[in-house]
Amino acid sequence: MFSKILIANRGEIALRVLRACKELGIPAVAVHSTADAEAMHVRLAEESVCIGPPAARESYLNIPQILAACEITGADAVHPGYGFLSENARFAEILAAHKITFIGPTAEHIRIMGDKIEAKRTAKRLGIPVVPGSEGITSDAHAQKAAGEIGFPVLVKAAAGGGGRGMKVAYTPEVLLEAIATARAEAKAAFGDDTVYLEKYLDKPRHIEIQVLGDGKGYAVHLGERDCSLQRRHQKVWEEAPSPAIDEKARKKIATTVAKAMGDLGYSGAGTIEFLYQDGEFYFIEMNTRLQVEHPVTEAITGVDLVKEQIRVAAGLGISFRQEDVKLKGHAIECRINAEDPRTFAPSPGRITYYHPPGGLGVRVDSGVYQGYKIPPYYDSLIGKLIIHAPTRQECLARLRRALDEFVVDGISSTVPLFRSLVDNVDIAHGDYDIHWLEKHLAGE
Ligand code: ADP
Numbered sequence: 001m002f003s004k005i006l007i008a009n010r011g012e013i014a015l016r017v018l019r020a021c022k023e024l025g026i027p028a029v030a031v032h033s034t035a036d037a038e039a040m041h042v043r044l045a046e047e048s049v050c051i052g053p054p055a056a057r058e059s060y061l062n063i064p065q066i067l068a069a070c071e072i073t074g075a076d077a078v079h080p081g082y083g084f085l086s087e088n089a090r091f092a093e094i095l096a097a098h099k100i101t102f103i104g105p106t107a108e109h110i111r112i113m114g115d116k117i118e119a120k121r122t123a124k125r126l127g128i129p130v131v132p133g134s135e136g137i138t139s140d141a142h143a144q145k146a147a148g149e150i151g152f153p154v155l156v157k158a159a160a161g162g163g164g165r166g167m168k169v170a171y172t173p174e175v176l177l178e179a180i181a182t183a184r185a186e187a188k189a190a191f192g193d194d195t196v197y198l199e200k201y202l203d204k205p206r207h208i209e210i211q212v213l214g215d216g217k218g219y220a221v222h223l224g225e226r227d228c229s230l231q232r233r234h235q236k237v238w239e240e241a242p243s244p245a246i247d248e249k250a251r252k253k254i255a256t257t258v259a260k261a262m263g264d265l266g267y268s269g270a271g272t273i274e275f276l277y278q279d280g281e282f283y284f285i286e287m288n289t290r291l292q293v294e295h296p297v298t299e300a301i302t303g304v305d306l307v308k309e310q311i312r313v314a315a316g317l318g319i320s321f322r323q324e325d326v327k328l329k330g331h332a333i334e335c336r337i338n339a340e341d342p343r344t345f346a347p348s349p350g351r352i353t354y355y356h357p358p359g360g361l362g363v364r365v366d367s368g369v370y371q372g373y374k375i376p377p378y379y380d381s382l383i384g385k386l387i388i389h390a391p392t393r394q395e396c397l398a399r400l401r402r403a404l405d406e407f408v409v410d411g412i413s414s415t416v417p418l419f420r421s422l423v424d425n426v427d428i429a430h431g432d433y434d435i436h437w438l439e440k441h442l443a444g445e
Contacts, residue, residue, distance in 0.1 A: 009081030014041035033059035133199035158187035164234025216268030244431025300332035353411030
């Protein structure tokens with residue numbers, strides 16, 4: 001096992017990883033920017049190192065500083081959490097060159113899946129169903145021809161995409177070139193890479209993703225699916241497991257296909273294969289080669305600690321269970337609590353003057369905030385996650401409703417009231433929503 005793990009992240013996920021390290025009896029090191037000196041992950045860690053000023057590129061994305069923190073503290077492994085350096089193949093390689101283990105997949109697998117064109121090609125080769133579309137676009141004439149073959153509307157997507165950026169829908173051939181130009185410009189600005197490709201635009205899909213764990217030696221298990229169809233600007237807001245939209249047969253078919261594919265790839269650690277699901281068909285869109293924000297809903301229904309499994313696999317100890325041991329139990333829902341105005345979604349950093357998280361059976365709150373904590377304005381607005389587990393979906397919604405009623409966050413605005421309104425919505429109660437539902441609902445349609 002590792003002698004010390006450095007957690008190269010902040011906020012709730014740094015705390016989540018720290019908790020796993022503590023339970024495994026592995027000393028952990030927190031790193032932080034000057035803006036995060038008072039953060040909970042720093043307070044609770046045995047050791048912490050300041051790695052730079054507030055701007056992420058000078059601290060949480062600063063590879064030399066993180067490396068130096070490993071050297072100073074004697075950490076022999078790094079858990080990257082999600083975001084920041086978690087899908088940076090170069091970082092994984094640099095750590096390896098310094099004999100430090102990256103708790104995640106190989107640099108090669110990160111690289112393949114980080115390029116969406118390459119990822120789709122690989123998925124197809126492994127027998128995973130993909131969204132019909134083009135590979136890279138070589139010329140305007142090529143784009144028009146490819147779009148014609150796919151059929152309008154088409155979606156222009158950035159190969160390096162993430163966080164829903166660099167995506168544009170073209171409904172007719174007349175607007176295709178303009179959509180490509182806009183997507184390219186957005187992708188160039190966000191990722192420094194303007195490669196785009198075309199995909200069939202699905203008009204009413206659900207977002208359903210499969211959680212996998214690979215041992216890196218040819219064996220992978222799946223932990224069922226998560227339904228993340230409630231989105232705003234292509235960003236997940238509410239996630240649940242199992243999906244209210246698929247049955248046992250559909251689940252088994254897609255999840256088994258994916259687990260076999262990841263075994264064949266030799267994938268190591270935790271990963272998520274994301275699909276759009278429409279009219280009974282699954283279409284691969286991308287793979288995330290890291291732990292996801294919404295991993296707790298899977299933990300709730302399987303009883304598996306995903307972070308501990310990631311650490312075990314990275315240490316060469318393999319996965320602690322087999323596929324046949326996995327039993328899905330009950331229903332789980334996660335709400336992402338953001339420091340944002342619940343109507344305008346404008347960020348709301350500042351001091352939390354009063355804080356009372358809910359508790360009780362089946363209620364989990366993953367959050368790094370506390371009463372008196374000042375939310376810095378430099379990072380994303382996620383301040384916590386409320387995860388509810390209950391025997392049935394209906395009981396889960398009832399438990400979520402009462403947990404939201406208990407939740408008090410004063411001094412800043414939070415999205416708690418948004419969830420309080422969603423939990424009573426009839427479409428939500430019926431599980432009847434696609435990826436466009438939330439935005440239409442928010443627009444009052
Ligand atoms: P990112 O990496 O930027 O998050 P994804 O490929 O994961 O991009 O897509 C994010 C979201 O965008 C999906 O969950 C879905 O809401 C929407 N989306 C992506 N591809 C399509 C498509 N072909 N048709 C319709 N919506 C799509």
